[in-house]
Amino acid sequence: MDFRHLSSFIVLAEELHFGRAAARLHMSQPSLSAQLQKLEKSLDVTLVVRSSHEVQLTSPGVEFAKHARMVVAQMNKAVDITKSTAAGQVGSLNIGYNFLASRHVLPSTLARLGQRHPHMSVSLWEKRTGPQLGGIVDESLDIALVYGEPRLPGLRSRLLLSRVPIVAVVGRAHPWAGRSSVRCAELAGEPCVLFDRDQCPAMYDAIVAAAAESGVSLTVAQSSDDPGGTAHVIAMKPYVAFASLSRAAGVGMGTAGASSVAVKLIDPTPTVDLYMVWSETTVNSAVAAFVDCVEEVST
Structure with a gap:
């Protein structure tokens, strides 16, 4: 052929x-x-x-x-x-990542990678967990930095950060905006904005499980897979959204001028783990170089 x-x-x-x-x-x-x-x-x-x-x-x-x-x-x-x-670039990498990884994994790892392999070509793609894992499967991505340990066959993974808290996010006019924390039981009857499960199964399941532990079935008033779009929705409507504590802090939720506020969820606090994922059959030697750099900066 x-x-x-x-x-x-x-x-x-x-x-x-x-x-x-x-x-x-x-x-x-x-x-x-x-x-x-x-x-x-x-x-x-x-x-x-x-x-x-x-x-x-x-x-x-x-x-x-x-x-x-x-x-x-x-x-x-x-x-x-x-x-x-x-050309002496020692290969190339397509790396998927989320907000947490962009703050706590990529800066030190890419700095080390640049020191070890200064001519390596690196492309970065911010995506949710589901699309990242899809990219590993179809080989459009070499590395994925995602929430939750993947269950798909043919993948290798390493735990990077554990028990990252998930917070509620509300607009400044919401009754919770002035509070430091809310119990998960208080989610009962609150209209929520939630992403589709296939976008980030681990975070979705953690939120739903924490609510269920308090006897609550979430009322999903609107679905949104875009964090920016979600922020606009809760600024206009008295809805409750969810984000990692890292994202809430990183984008300045609750600071002067911000349209949204992060509120701690307690009793229980939903959490999620961050994993590095790659294909066990990859032939790209740059993947091993990246994994080595992650391990070096993590020790």
């Missing part, structure tokens, strides 16, 4: 038009058709059906396009790593 045929098919699957796809690929339509025919012949499967009006992928074509994108992405990544290594 010719790798160029995969790339051409991906473009065709995106455009669903031979003329536009051929233009993007800088080739003629007959040449693109010939490549598609060779690809289908090598697979012994029809990937595309076309009429005089439209082009459509078959069911096998849809599935093949998804996996072809992954293959091409990995090939491009391998090329980038090889070129970086040849």
Whole structure:
């Protein structure tokens, strides 16, 4: 199978038009058709059906396009790593992280990494736990810094920080805004803003479990996966949101001019752990270099 045929098919699957796809690929339509025919012949499967009006992928074509994108992405990544290594950059890293990691893990670790490997290429991506773990699985990320120990097969992990408190976050007009703490039992009947569980399972479960321990079933009035968007919601409505104590302190909740206030949750206090995660099958030597630096600055 010719790798160029995969790339051409991906473009065709995106455009669903031979003329536009051929233009993007800088080739003629007959040449693109010939490549598609060779690809289908090598697979012994029809990937595309076309009429005089439209082009459509078959069911096998849809599935093949998804996996072809992954293959091409990995090939491009391998090329980038090889070129970086040849240029003396000792590889490259794509690192996912959350707010807590940005404050308590990355500064010292990246400083050490820069000392040890000054030419290594590092890209940073702030994401919630779910998308980060998805990135490790599809290999768009090399390292994930996430809440909760992952349960997915094929992953390695290391505990970095344990029992990080989760706080309630309210707007300045909320009755809780002047309080230093609230019991979890007081969440009963309070309209809450909560993210979807798949975005951060460990934090979601910790919040729900702490409420349940107090006999409370949370009233979720609105769902929001964006911390910035959540802050705007609670500034306008008397809702209760949740955040790590690190985020609350880091963005200045409760300080002069801030639109929101962090309030400690007690009896019980929900907590979450921070983990470093990577694939046990990774072939990127830069991952081991990063893990070593984390261990060095943690001791």
